[in-house]
């Protein structure tokens with residue numbers, strides 16, 4: 117059973133001076149002799165309980181791995197996210213430190229103490245096992261640690277790393293190779309070709325299998341070449357860290373535009389004055405937000421402080437990383453989920469030791485053990501991936517603000533399309549509002565044209581590319597310019613839409629799309645529980661073309677190659693980017709213009725800065741609009757604006773075509789005009805009327821169980837209880853089944869509370885979390901999610 121109570125253990129005498137808060141220990145827990153890893157959260161001299169205390173068995177660290185800040189943050193996180201404290205402590209550490217990897221003690225200084233000489237036995241590295249050490253040895257080690265003369269090393273096996281492949285490069289000089297070529301027999305055509313290959317690609321390293329495949333040499337050709345001394349062959353790691361960017365040209369700060377300078381100065385001032393202020397940097401696409409971030413960070417560094425830069429997972433591309441490395445070199449540490457456990461741990465250590473002052477990373481990097489923070493920046497602050505979906509269910513923005521308060525440093529939230537929550541706060545003056553209204557290239561935002569697919573559908577019902585879009589693509593190909601096409605996969609086939617008129621079937625009570633349930637062939641509302649059968653005809657136009665909606669990238673790729681047989685198409689989706697480094701390779705290829713069309717899912721919408729892209733096409737704007745979520749319009753608007761911003765970023769002007777079945781919907785209309793201002797106004801009205809955030813807070817409670825009855829019953833029981841703790845002003849929606857009600861033979865029911873100010877609610881929920889634990893034995897699980905991002 118999980119709990120938030122700390123447990124008391126006795127400290128063996130030899131650990132008494134050694135053990136500190138924030139260190140990890142091994143203790144026996146519960147019945148039996150199960151050993152688990154625990155954290156020291158407090159120390160006391162007194163114990164008045166009646167139980168015989170168990171002893172700490174072993175210590176895992178030399179010095180605290182969790183700082184005072186981390187301990188305080190974990191306390192706050194536990195309360196804030198309705199989580200178990202142990203999970204909050206664990207989330208602060210890299211994986212390598214959560215698992216049981218082999219550890220050694222490494223000597224970096226000189227030792228004189230005879231005890232330690234025995235321990236190290238003339239080696240510089242020995243197994244670290246405090247349990248087996250004497251207290252005098254521990255004391256000595258403690259002293260050496262304080263003098264930075266020993267450290268603990270984790271031995272993390274990286275399976276990905278250990279895979280080796282053959283590589284080669286030319287060993288002879290170009291002249292020598294030329295000479296070798298002259299000595300060849302006339303009919304040795306293949307060897308001649310190999311020598312030519314080496315001469316033209318001199319100094320370059322090749323993976324053998326790439327060359328044998330692409331250039332039609334065999335492995336034995338290369339072996340012979342090595343015997344003759346033309347090349348040297350050796351083994352290298354197969355998967356290199358794609359982010360190990362070695363050769364970056366250093367970059368210098370650009371001269372800021374007036375708007376950029378104004379924004380930068382405001383934040384710089386807050387850094388100088390140790391102000392924990394939050395800034396909203398609202399800048400249109402291509403307005404140079406990244407340069408503003410870079411110069412703010414530079415300012416923090418100049419003040420002897422460090423900086424934390426968060427970027428959404430999918431836009432943490434090598435392109436972005438390179439920009440930071442180019443400016444700050446080795447001071448940059450990168451925390452990305454694509455790194456192996458070992459690589460992440462290495463970066464974590466560099467940050468903790470203070471060797472890296474600029475941390476660039478995705479969501480969980482917000483917990484990086486960085487000291488002396490001068491500024492925290494969150495790019496694309498509206499991105500939903502900043503919210504973690506598992507316990508602890510934190511939003512990186514909240515954590516950023518907590519750390520900002522702790523370090524007395526500013527937090528900068530940047531976006532072209534801020535979340536409604538943030539923008540509303542900026543408007544109220546809670547956040548300081550900074551704006552970049554112009555593109556750096558001085559050009560207008562790209563021209564956006566809507567293609568009404570209700571018309572297009574009539575003459576080409578089976579294609580995904582309208583005549584209009586096809587014509588535009590053809591034009592760009594003729595000009596040798598590049599095209600980006602986005603297929604919106606959000607909300608893929610979970611709702612019903614009429615192909616004739618674009619009508620999406622909505623709940624009569626909630627004005628939210630109904631979700632299609634395949635098992636019952638019905639439509640359900642996830643807010644109020646309304647259910648109806650799938651209609652035979654469209655309630656709006658009576659057409660029979662009502663179907664659930666979706667198309668795949670592969671199908672579109674096929675269509676593209678049929679329409680434009682000579683065009684080179686690159687596809688970027690979950691399938692083509694699964695392998696490490698694939699993401700970078702695709703973008704790299706496209707950047708070098710080795711392809712004309714980049715076709716992808718929403719992962720191509722963000723951050724890309726390719727000067728030769730002059731056309732952006734959105735194949736299906738509507739899928740995300742139909743999501744059974746009050747944020748559907750907001751997400752659609754954001755996505756369309758972001759992707760449109762990829763066009764015409766340099767000298768050439770760009771245009772955008774959006775294919776839609778709902779050309780009159782306000783989210784699409786305002787996205788066409790790229791008019792965040794009016795979208796915000798309209799959407800705030802909608803939220804006000806519906807009683808949704810930012811006017812109300814929301815909390816979602818989910819129960820899952822082995823039978824539907826158990827899950828439903830529990831939710832109704834909770835509903836019955838919770839009303840006693842809520843005022844008249846709060847609204848309870850549900851209980852309702854979730855859209856995928858059964859996952860892995862577990863049934864899910866949920867309930868959403870909308871409220872403004874409910875002083876008793878927190879306590880009730882904290883209690884619920886702990887008491888519901890008792891029922892876990894019966895297979896029942898309760899999840900409490902504050903400000904949920906997904907209502908489906």
Ligand SMILES: Nc1ncnc2c1ncn2[C@@H]1O[C@H](COP(=O)(O)OP(=O)(O)OP(=O)(O)O)[C@@H](O)[C@H]1O
Pocket residue numbers: 370371372373376399400401402403404405406407532556557722723724725761762
């Ligand atoms: N002051 C400047 N002078 C010259 N070029 C600049 C300046 N600031 C930024 N740039 C360049 O302008 C281009 C667009 O900048 P950037 O990609 O940072 O925009 P952005 O606001 O982050 O856009 P998006 O939200 O679309 O990603 C980049 O190529 C960048 O190098």
Ligand SMILES: [Zn+2]
Pocket residue numbers: 623624625626627641642643644645646
């Ligand atoms: Zn409803």
Ligand SMILES: [Zn+2]
Pocket residue numbers: 614615616617618619654655656657658659
């Ligand atoms: Zn219809």
